[in-house]
Amino acid sequence: MNYRLEDLRYLMARLRDPQHGCPWDLEQDFASIVPHTLEEAYEVADAIAEADYPQLADELGDLLFQVIYYAQLAEEAGHFDWARIVDGITRKLVRRHPHVFPDGNLHTPAGSTAPLAADQVKARWEQIKAEERAAKTATPEQLSLLDDVPRALPALTRAQKLQKRAAQSGFDWPDSKGALDKLQEEVAEVQAAVVSGDQAAVVTEIGDLLFSVVNLARHLKVDAETSLRGGNEKFERRFRYIEQQLQASDKPLAECRLVELDALWEQAKRQGL
Incomplete structure (x- = not known):
């Protein structure tokens, strides 16, 4: 028998049980969980970059657990519950896809509207997001195009x-x-x-x-973030090559001149690393 989403939510509630839960989990709050959430998101990205799909399934589970965790904390504090999260995201996505759900109904029969090109969908998406930002702003003077760009992003x-x-x-x-x-x-x-x-x-x-x-x-x-990740990985591959070549010749890295290291770097490049 496979566990279901409700089982994961039950597990979370048990971990946070004031009398019989896990001491570590009971100490956590929204702020303390954020670093774990960011780490899990990057591990998802790493699994995708490596095309390691069994690992991706595990990492997605870890990321899902972060959402479950926040939902549990919020429900305990009386802020919102799991149903509010699911309802909110479903309504938002229906609203932002009028080319799929023209009457704003999730169960609109498929094929009810003419198909749009990807650039048209993107333009409409941005327009709807701008309307949502405006609706959240108390006065026009407070409205900025830069509203809701999270400061915690890389x-x-x-x-x-x-x-x-x-x-x-x-x-x-x-x-x-x-x-x-x-x-x-x-x-x-x-x-x-x-x-x-x-x-x-x-x-x-x-x-x-x-x-x-x-x-x-x-x-x-x-995408700058993706491009830099690729640059990081390339540097790591080439530097590891240098280390391996020096280890094979029993020569400490710290004793090498820069010109020697640069020559090994060029070798790594020629080998497609």
Whole structure:
């Protein structure tokens, strides 16, 4: 017999039972669980990157448990319950897919509307999200296109989302050339800050440079976070190759000159690592 979602919710309630639950789980609150949630989300991404689908099933289970955990905490505090979560996301997705559910009814017969192209769906999605943000704002003066871009996102991902939002109002380079020119300008400003010896300026200019890199990536239809993850993995593969070659020749890494290490790096590149 396979366990069901309700069994997982029951398990969570047992863990949080004030008298007979798990001491560690009873100590947790919303804030203390957040780091675990972020870690589980990254582990899902890693399993997908490795195309390890058995592992992905396990990681998705871990991520689902995070949602169950928050729901249990919220229900105990009287904020909301599991039914509210499920109802809210279902209503939101029905509302944001009028090309699938034209009358706002989940059970609208399939094929009731004409199909839309992916770019049309995307444009409509953004329009509906903007309407939702406006509805949540008390006065028009408080409304910003940048509302609800989470501050807790990884910096590269948040930069991309901020730029995308701003671009909706026309605040954007017309093509990748403008973004590339801006990147080169930011490189020059980093160099000037380094020469000046002003460490605070260096920090600021490095931030601007990274933001410009993300902007160029966005114009070239590249997800900056995914691209950097790939760069990290490439560096790791090549550095491990260097370590392995040095271990085979019984030569400590710390005793090697940079020119030797660079030669091994080039070997790794030639081998497609």
